[in-house]
Amino acid sequence: MTNDWWKNAVIYQVYPKSFLDTNADGIGDLNGIDKKLDYLSDLGIDAIWISPVYLSPQVDNGYDIANYRKIDPMFGDNKDIKKLIQDAHSKNIRIIMDMVANHTSDQSIWFRESCKSKDNYFSDFYIWKDPVDGKEPNNWGSNFGGSAWTFNKTRNQYYLHYYGKQQPDLNWENPKVREAIYDVMRYWKAHGVDGWRMDVITSISKDQRFLDNPNPHNLHYVVANQNNGPRMHEFIHEMNQEVFKPFSMMSVGEAPDSKSKDARLLVDPKREELNMVFTFEHMHVDRVPGNVNGRWAIQPVDIVQLKKTLADWQDNLDGHGWNALYFENHDRARTPSRWGNDKEFRYESATAFATVLHGLKGTPFVYQGEEIGMTNPKFDLKDYEDIELRTNYQKLVLQEKTISETDFLKAARKISRDNARTPMQWNDSENGGFSVVKPWFKINPNYKEVNVKNDLTSSKSVFKYYQKLIKIRHDYEVLKDGDFQLLLPDDKKIFAYLRDNGKNKWLVIANLSGYSQQVDLFDKFHINKVIIDNYKLDKRTSNGLLPYEASILEIE
Structure with a gap:
């Protein structure tokens, strides 16, 4: 391997x-x-x-x-x-x-020890800062709301936490x-x-x-x-x-x-x-x-x-x-x-x-x-x-x-x-x-x-x-090494792109809306076969895509 x-x-x-x-x-x-x-x-x-x-x-x-x-x-x-x-x-x-x-x-024992003093093995395992004018060292906020700094009375310092105060950085x-x-x-x-x-x-x-x-x-x-x-x-x-x-x-x-x-x-x-x-x-x-x-x-x-x-x-x-x-x-x-x-x-x-x-x-x-x-x-x-x-x-x-x-x-x-x-x-x-x-x-x-x-x-x-889908990915190299080309970039409902590795050329297309959509792409490509379709269509016979219909199609 x-x-x-x-x-x-x-x-x-x-x-x-x-x-x-x-x-x-x-x-x-x-x-x-x-x-x-x-x-x-x-x-x-x-x-x-x-x-x-x-x-x-x-x-x-x-x-x-x-x-x-x-x-x-x-x-x-x-x-x-x-x-x-x-x-x-x-x-x-x-x-x-x-x-x-x-x-x-x-x-963590690392943090518990770090809290004890400024001069033990774990003291500098975390980010400690002195208060500035009696307040937090800066205006940084946590991802979970509130300040990114919490005061520790033993060390008389603040420690930094980008997330919860129980999660010191x-x-x-x-x-x-x-x-x-x-x-x-x-x-x-x-x-x-x-x-x-x-x-x-x-x-x-x-x-x-x-x-x-x-x-x-x-x-x-x-x-x-x-x-x-x-x-x-x-x-x-x-x-x-x-x-x-x-x-x-x-x-x-x-x-x-x-x-x-x-x-x-x-x-x-x-x-x-x-x-x-x-x-x-x-x-x-x-x-x-x-x-x-x-x-x-x-x-x-x-x-x-x-x-x-x-x-x-x-x-x-x-x-x-x-x-x-x-x-x-x-x-x-x-x-x-x-x-x-x-x-x-x-x-x-x-x-x-x-x-x-x-x-x-x-x-x-x-x-x-x-x-x-x-x-x-x-x-x-x-x-x-x-x-x-x-x-x-x-x-x-x-x-x-x-x-x-x-x-x-x-x-x-x-x-x-x-x-x-x-x-x-x-x-x-x-x-x-x-x-x-x-x-x-x-x-x-x-x-x-x-x-x-x-x-x-x-x-x-x-x-x-x-x-x-997983079997297709394992069986066809085109999904691993094929070039990517986005189609219809400004269409608000249709997501379509090509994958092409010289051996296979595939059109991946999906209607990401709850209404049927007409697609002129099907006129531009000759479709050889349906690789997969979530409406279980064996072949493409119209220019329409049903609500949330998705296909991978082999094209010439």
């Missing part, structure tokens, strides 16, 4: 807490993933990315790590993950773990910190882990001047400029040389503010940093630009902007690196509810967006439940658990009053991270077959209709469509 196995792969993300509970405590566990390996093997995936399962107080659902070397008892133990890795490998499925290297939990300027992180990664490599998803990796370098951020909205705290600090590339390259390269480990980094031209520096193979990055840019196409309420100011999806952004990444990374392709993950809502139609056209919109994504150049990521067309649950505000939602509700609705409770709830039902975190819907039994006891988080009330068991026997099976 080549070291770039991931270029031929489809990767499935598991959010363990919500996947499958095997020990009747209401929380998913590692044995639950192990139990469903045959299901995932049938789907055709090549690797599983597992969201954090380390010891954690779960303030941010595991992205606050207290001990990097210990599996949290809620998920099992270190023997369980070793068994999972071995069992997955026996089915030719690789395991990718999540690494949070920007911050730890405030319950590590000081990457300290070589001991960097070596400690690399050592943790080597530890898991010894257990058989094949690669890493690096959480908010572009945040690890901080501008050591710690200057105030410009304050366009006259807000009390301005979210810190959290990405692409002055030593970011240096640190990531060092990580590559210490861990990724010597152990042939795949890497995909979360790069929240990165544009395609920034990403070229991160993923160009010659620079030896990361294999891929997750951009957020295409996920902002339903956000009102420049609004004081940030991601909670929503608008209908802008298909033209979606096409422009994805095409920009395809074009700018061509010959300079590899794309990571996704619409859903543990931080992203369900696509049929967010951008499609989850009532009349749930199957069609789920499969249409899947076709658009899987036809692109790059590695597709499938999030648990995406392969059966799971939807947003439309909870009341009291039912949401997420720290980001709760702190932003306090800040925007109750304190600053920049958004009404009605509009905040409307946004939460569209884009809240919790929409993806409801338990996996396996069947129509109580709790959707996720657990025999009450789950840690409410299950989507539609589980009796939308579940794996029903989908597998349905004439409109989202699973079987994904299965076919």
